[in-house]
Amino acid sequence: MERLRLELLLAGDEVSSAALAALHAGTSYVVWDGTTFAVSLARIxxxxxxxxxxxxxxxxxxxxxGHRLGGYGQPV
Known part of the structure; x- marks a missing residue:
């Protein structure tokens, strides 16, 4: 995932804002290839x-x- 796309996804709540600030500060990140079911991630x-x-x-x-993932219902 491109950094700009990730930045666009991190908008809204306090936690997302903290993640966005870390990303702007140059923090490294990893996005794995492929998708999985949101409900599986919610369980984790x-x-x-x-x-x-x-x-x-x-x-x-x-x-x-976890709640948002559980209610999403589509692969992520």
């Missing part, structure tokens, strides 16, 4: 959320991202 995000909460680690936007 829910597991990550449970694990981080059990360990007392604060998350920013992980729960919301």
């Amino acid at each position: 995000y829910r597991c990550r959320l449970r694990r981080t909460l059990r360990r007392g680690i604060e998350t920013s936007g992980l729960e919301g991202a």
Whole structure:
């Protein structure tokens, strides 16, 4: 994915704004080839959320991202 396209996708909430600021600062990123079902990613995000909460680690936007992916219904 081209950096400009990624920047356009990162608009809106506080977490996306933080990711966009990191991208503008030159942070490296990776986008894998291919697609997967959004519901599969949502399941992974829910597991990550449970694990981080059990360990007392604060998350920013992980729960919301899982909900959005779960409701998307198309490959991402």
